[in-house]
Amino acid sequence: MAKAPVLTPQADDFPRWYQDLINKAELADNGPVRGTMVIRPYGYGLWExxxxxxxxxxxxAGAQNAYFPLFIPQSFLTREAEHVEGFAPELAVVTHGGGKDLEEPVVVRPTSETIINEYFSKWVQSYRDLPLLINQWANVVRWEMRPRIFLRTTEFLWQEGHTAHATYEDARDYAARIHRDVYADFMAEVLGMDVVLGRKTAKERFAGAINTLTLEGMMGDGKALQLGTSHELGQNFAKAFHTQYLSADGEQEHVWQTSWGSSTRMVGGLIMMHGDDNGLRVPPRLAHVQVVVLAIKGDDEVVAKVREVGEKLTAAGLRVVVDDRTDTPFGRRAVDWELKGVPVRIEIGPRDLEAGTAMLARRIPGGKTPVAIDSLAALLPTVLEEDQAQLLRESRERRESRTVDVATIEEAVEAAATGWARIPWADLGPVGEEELAQQGVSVRCLVTKDGGVPDSDDAPGTLAIVARAY
Amino acid sequence: MAKAPVLTPQADDFPRWYQDLINKAELADNGPVRGTMVIRPYGYGLWExxxxxxxxxxxxAGAQNAYFPLFIPQSFLTREAEHVEGFAPELAVVTHGGGKDLEEPVVVRPTSETIINEYFSKWVQSYRDLPLLINQWANVVRWEMRPRIFLRTTEFLWQEGHTAHATYEDARDYAARIHRDVYADFMAEVLGMDVVLGRKTAKERFAGAINTLTLEGMMGDGKALQLGTSHELGQNFAKAFHTQYLSADGEQEHVWQTSWGSSTRMVGGLIMMHGDDNGLRVPPRLAHVQVVVLAIKGDDEVVAKVREVGEKLTAAGLRVVVDDRTDTPFGRRAVDWELKGVPVRIEIGPRDLEAGTAMLARRIPGGKTPVAIDSLAALLPTVLEEDQAQLLRESRERRESRTVDVATIEEAVEAAATGWARIPWADLGPVGEEELAQQGVSVRCLVTKDGGVPDSDDAPGTLAIVARAY
Structure with a gap:
């Protein structure tokens, strides 16, 4: 389809392309309070x-959902020293409620470790109550000085898991399980996103954690995005909130804890990992609209046919939208669905009816082919699985081709202009990390030589992945 | 099972029974900030x-989910005069963010009509953009002076629908459709709750609405609880926010709107409608745990059998939990599941294994019978449907038997001590309504003689349902 570009091309200005796409695909708008966002129905469908x-x-993974309050007494935050230091600059504070000034101001949760520990300390009495595995889906607020929609917003939506265990080993293994079986599995299998699993350096750890596991993805412009984290909290919060249990031996012990989160930031990651100059490309297993059946013209037979095809494909288990809004020109609607990244378009016009065919337009590999209408229900599941695999493959190939092994800080900074660099952590260390930071480059994570997650920062052979990041 | 009462009996002190049940069935806790609540996993499972x-x-019903920000500029609230008057006393105000005092304070949303209209006014241009049908699942904050868990909390979870239509008739019909096809259908079919559908009087209308439709349930103590509302907003918000469209005739017109909400308050209604002196009774179609399979003793064969039965029943499409925590006495676990209101318990001990039977304990009708283990998968769906029907029948019988027709305000007040009263609205009117209010009795809704929803307050034959209410 020859046309003027709808979006700023990625190569011209990647951040502007991102913002254009979000506007034109109707994913989200900026909120009226700086840094907040309105997630529009098509964008919210991705999040759902x-x-x-x-x-x-x-x-x-055994966790149960629950819900803890939005409002946290300010005093709770101060009980864990590193935690308050990390979050204090980002807090929103309610000072006025029900027509009166409050005696103690309350903060709007930036994360829920403190308030959850207040309750864990009541609910956990004995070793029989462990492990306690809780998750919540909620909004959180962190005041953002440099907001960017989906990536850094003052309010965002997320899940936050919080668990308590009897031993260090149990907690460590559970944090690793979430990292691998929940986050990594979801990102590879559903989002079709290649991600690197690693361990954060001390500098990049969550405020209050003894270890942070991360998943880092390479975006279309070669920068990194942190897509989820799973923390070992040790006994830091347990000690601050007196979360103790009576062991089988009759001793009072502090619990060992984890917390882990992933957020609407993943929508931003999806856009920047799979999007192209024509818009978003949604992986079929994620897509809330996998197939759109379009009426090219508004005659009655065509409209009846697209509805019939829509019903058949829905009955075959696909997620389908029928577009029979023929008072809007066909070309405009086709461009709109392309922008929105729906994997498959089935286009039907008057001539197709006679031939019993439809035009099958594929967003991910691109291209159009006529196919027999009767074959669609059998054909599409295979097409969608091919498309899913292609996105994962492309993202892996991008990361592999744009990651280079380097030996010096200068080389690392140079590599980070277009992609990622891998450098032995023993050669870099916290001092080198600080030097990189001054040039806007960070250690995204530490990995083992064979791409695994190291058990500690100083395990021999540990490599640092360094990059510019969102 | 002979035992001391676990809960304060309903007849002794209904509010205390309610609070006991919430604590002991582990549904929720009070939050640290007055009026807030922690929804524990079993309670959150009901909400999910x-x-x-x-x-x-x-x-x-055609609505799509979206998400609008938690923070609303204070100035938005003031644009619709009745709306701000209704909500101003309940607002929580953020005055401090990111380490600084804010130039304009922001309110934590008490409801989202204002912020949503700000965006509707951008998104709606032409009649082709209508109807615009949006829903969001979110938390809202209304500062509560007399909080009661699930019923009136400073923060609660809800869905709020917001729609814009081209004509008065479309908006009116859509508000009625949500009232009937979403709320009433859900409450009768899933919650097994008898509810009366009616129209609010002018005094009880939502702040900013031209009409409010309501669903009112009779609780176990004869008081009323409002379980959901659907509002016609007329053009009030459209005029305040300039939400206009270009009609097919080329004229700029204000849209007609609806909004509608239901919340975690329904969990409180569920407890007070179906609960008894032994705890909650969860309707099977709602229950996230429909069946619990309990090991009476911890021997290996019993534990293996309960797991096997659990798997078979899960495979048969039931929502099942296996309770093999045999380090806790069986009696205590049985009481706990009874408190939590799980419809069916399957209890298996060593003697049952030989006979191939299990004890089937039914929470809703009560009683225990031995049944062949192999028959369970076929038997339970019928059992659960019978239980579902019983709850709806009981709640309808209670309302019918405890609603009386009265002719005077004195009689109405007397009837409201134990149930509801029905009185011709023409005899009561706004003056009588005010007199009732001074005695703590309110007009819950207006209905037609045959139990329908009147088109207006002054439709001939309109009856007022009056009661004490939560």
Whole structure:
């Protein structure tokens, strides 16, 4: 389809392309309070599907959903010293409620470790109460000085898991399980996103954690995006909130804890990992609209046919929208669905009816072919699985081709202009990390030589992945 | 099972029974900030199932989910005069963010008509953009002076629908459709709750609405609880926010709007409508745990059998939990599941294994019978449907038997001590309504003689349902 570009090309200005896409695909708008966002129905549909797929995996990992209050007494935050230092600059504070000034101001949760520990300390009495595995889906607020929609917003939606265990080992293994079986599995299998699993350096750890596991994705412009984290909290919050249990031996012990989160930031990651100059490309297993059946013209037979095809494909288990809004020109609607990244368009016009065919337009590999209408229900599941695999493959190939092994800080900074660099952590260390930071480059994570997650920062052979990041 | 009462009996002190049940069935705790609540996993499971069932019906009614910001500029609230008057006393205000005092304070949303209209006014241009049908699942904050858990909390969870239509008639019909096809259908079919559908008087209308439709349930103590409302907003918000469209005739017109909400208050209604002195009774179609399979003793064969039965019943499409925590006495676990209101318990001990039977304990009708283990998968769906029907029948019988027709305000007040009264609205009117209010009795809704929803307050034959209410 020859046309003037709808979006600023990625190569011209990647951030502007991102913003254009979000506007034109009707994913989100900026909110009236700086840094907040309105998630529009098509964008929210992506998040709903993420929630569904994540929620299944979280429940399979044994955690149960619950809900803790939005408002946290200011004093709770100060009980864990590193935690308050990390979050204090980002807090929103309610000072006035029900027509009166409050005696103690309350903060709007930036994360819920403190308020959840207040309750864990009541609910956990004995070793029989452990492990306690809780997740919540909620909004959180962190005041953002440099907001960017979906990536850094003052309010965002997320899930946050919080668990308590009897031993260090149990907590460590559970944090690793969430990292691998929930986050990594979801990102590879559903989002079709290649991600690197690693361990954060001390500098990049969550405020209050003893270890942070991360998943980092390479975006279309070669920068990195942190897509989820799973923390070992040790006994830091347990000590601050007196979360103790009576062991089988009759001793009072502090619990060992984890927390882990992933957010609407993943929608931003999806856009920047799979999008192209024509818009978004939604992986079929995620897509809330996998197939759109379009009436090219508004005659009665065509409209009846697209509805019939829509019903058949829905009955075959596909997620389908019928577009018979023929008072809007066909070309404009086709461009709109392309922008929105719906994997498959089925286009039907008067001539197709006679031939019993439809035009099958594929967003992910691109291209159009005529196919027999009767074959669609059997054909499309295979097409969608091919498309899903292609996105994962492309994202892996991009990361592999744009990651280079380097030996010096200068080389690392140079590589980070277009992609990622890998450098032995023993050669870099916290001092080198600080030097990189001054040039806007960060250690995204530490990995083992064979791409695994190291057990500690100083395990021999540990490599640092360094990049510019969102 | 002979035992001391676990809960304060309903007849002794209904509010205390309610609070006891919430604590002992582990549904929720009070939050640290007055009026807030922590929804514990078993309580949240009820809300999750409510969300799932409601969400399907909302989408069938054509609405799409989206998400609008928690923070609303204070100035937005003041644009619709009645709206701000209604909500100003309940607002929580953020005055401080990111380490600084804010130039304009922001309010934490008490409801989203204002912020949503700000965006509707951008998104709606032409009659082709209508109807615009949006729903969001969110938390809202209304500062509560007399909080009661699930019923009146400073923060609660809800869905709020917001729609814009080209004509008065379309908006009116859509508000009625949500009232009937989403709320009433869900409450009768899933919650097994008898509710009266009616119209609010001018005094009880939502702040900013031209008409409010309500669903009122009779609780176990004869008081009323408002379980959901659907409002016609007329053009009030459209005029305040300039939400206009270009009609097919080329004229700029204000849209006609609806909004509608239901919340975690329904969990409180569920407890007070179906609960008894032994705890909650969860309607099977709602229950996230429909069946619990209990090991009476911890021997290996019993534990293996309960797991096997659990798997078979899960495979048969039931929502099942296996309770093999045999380090806790069986009696205590049985009481706990009874408190939590799980419809069916399957209890298996060593003697049952030999006979191939299990004890089937039914929470809703009560009683225990031995049944063949192999017959369970075929038997239970019927049992659960009988139980579902019983709850709806009981709640309808209670309302019918405890509603009386009265002719005077004195009689109405007397009837409201134990139930509801029905009185011709023409005899009561706004003056009588005010007199009732001074005695703590309110007009819950107006209905027609045959139990329908009147088109206006002054339709001939309109009856007022009056009661004490939560």
């Amino acid at each position: 599907r993420m929630q569904q797929e994540m929620d299944v995996r979280i429940k399979q | 199932r409510m969300q799932q069932e409601m969400d399907v019906r909302i989408k069938q």
